[in-house]
Amino acid sequence: METQCLFSRFCSKSVIASSKNPRNPLSSSPPFHSCPSCFVQSKNGVSFTPQCFPASQKLRAISRLECTNSVAKVNNVVSEKEDSKTWVKRKRLAVFVSGGGSNLRSIHQACVEGPVNGDVVVLVTNKHACGGAQYAAGKGIPVILFPKTKDEPDCLPSDDLVKVLREFEVDFILLAGYLKLIPVELIRAYPRSIFNIHPSLLPAFGGKGYYGMKVHKAVIASGARYSGPTIHFVDEHYDTGRILAQRVVPVLANDTAEELAARVLREVRSINYMWR
Structure with a gap:
C-alpha cells in the first residue's frame, strides 16, 4: 500500500512536470500535431487526410516512463531500508540451563x-555434565559453572558472575530450564x-519445585484443558x-507428560523470536 501511494504520487507529479516544462523536448508538442504531408491509403484511392496524434498519447507514454523511474526510486529506498537492518547490532545472549538444553537448542538454532x-x-x-553444557x-560456546557448591567446587561465586558476563559483553540473559534462584546482584x-x-x-503451576516434567505431570493431573509456555521478566523470586x-x-x-512437553516446546520456539 505504501509503495502504491508513492507510485501514484510520483506519477501525478511527473505528468504535470512534463506537460508544463518548455525545455523538455518530449513535451514541446501542441495538444494536437497535424501532419499535412501524410496520406492515408484507402480502397478508393489516395485521399489527402491529415493524421492527428493526440498529445494525451504522448503524455501517457511520458507518464509510463516517469512512473517506471519513480517505482525504481521507491524500490531503491525500500532496498536501502532493508539493507540498513543488517547493520543493527546483534544482541549478545547468555543462556542459563540445568538440564538437557532443549530450549537452548531452540534459541541457538533461531x-x-x-x-x-x-x-x-x-x-x-x-551441572557441568548436563545435556545443555554438552x-x-x-558448538564452541564457552561454558561457565555457577553457583559454587560443595559438589561443584569449580563454579564461580556470585560476586564474580556479573564481572564475567560483563567481559562477554552480554546484553540479555535467558533462563532456559535453570533451576537455581538468580542472585540479587545479577538482577x-x-x-x-x-x-x-x-x-x-503462569501463574498456574509456577514457583519453587515446578520445573521440567514435573510441570507437565502436574498440569495433566489437575485436569487442565490448556497449557503452554510463558516468558517473563526475572525478579528475586521464582516465576513471579x-x-x-x-x-x-x-x-x-x-496425553503423557512427554507428549505435552513436546507440544509446549514447539510453541517455545515461536516466542523465542521476541528477541529479534
Whole structure:
C-alpha cells in the first residue's frame, strides 16, 4: 500500500512536470500535431487526410516512463531500508540451563538461522555434565559453572558472575530450564534484561519445585484443558516477574507428560523470536 501511494504520487507529479516544462523536448508538442504531408491509403484511392496524434498519447507514454523511474526510486529506498537492518547490532545472549538444553537448542538454532538477531556467546549452568553444557561445548560456546557448591567446587561465586558476563559483553540473559534462584546482584546488574522461559501458563503451576516434567505431570493431573509456555521478566523470586508473552496449547485426552512437553516446546520456539 505504501509503495502504491508513492507510485501514484510520483506519477501525478511527473505528468504535470512534463506537460508544463518548455525545455523538455518530449513535451514541446501542441495538444494536437497535424501532419499535412501524410496520406492515408484507402480502397478508393489516395485521399489527402491529415493524421492527428493526440498529445494525451504522448503524455501517457511520458507518464509510463516517469512512473517506471519513480517505482525504481521507491524500490531503491525500500532496498536501502532493508539493507540498513543488517547493520543493527546483534544482541549478545547468555543462556542459563540445568538440564538437557532443549530450549537452548531452540534459541541457538533461531540465532544461527536468522529469526533472532543475536548470538549465544556464553552458557551458564550448575551441572557441568548436563545435556545443555554438552551441546554448548559441541558448538564452541564457552561454558561457565555457577553457583559454587560443595559438589561443584569449580563454579564461580556470585560476586564474580556479573564481572564475567560483563567481559562477554552480554546484553540479555535467558533462563532456559535453570533451576537455581538468580542472585540479587545479577538482577540489579541487568535490570529488565533477564528473561525466564517457563513451561506452563503462569501463574498456574509456577514457583519453587515446578520445573521440567514435573510441570507437565502436574498440569495433566489437575485436569487442565490448556497449557503452554510463558516468558517473563526475572525478579528475586521464582516465576513471579512480569509476564511478557504466552502461547496456549491444548491438553489432549490420554496425553503423557512427554507428549505435552513436546507440544509446549514447539510453541517455545515461536516466542523465542521476541528477541529479534
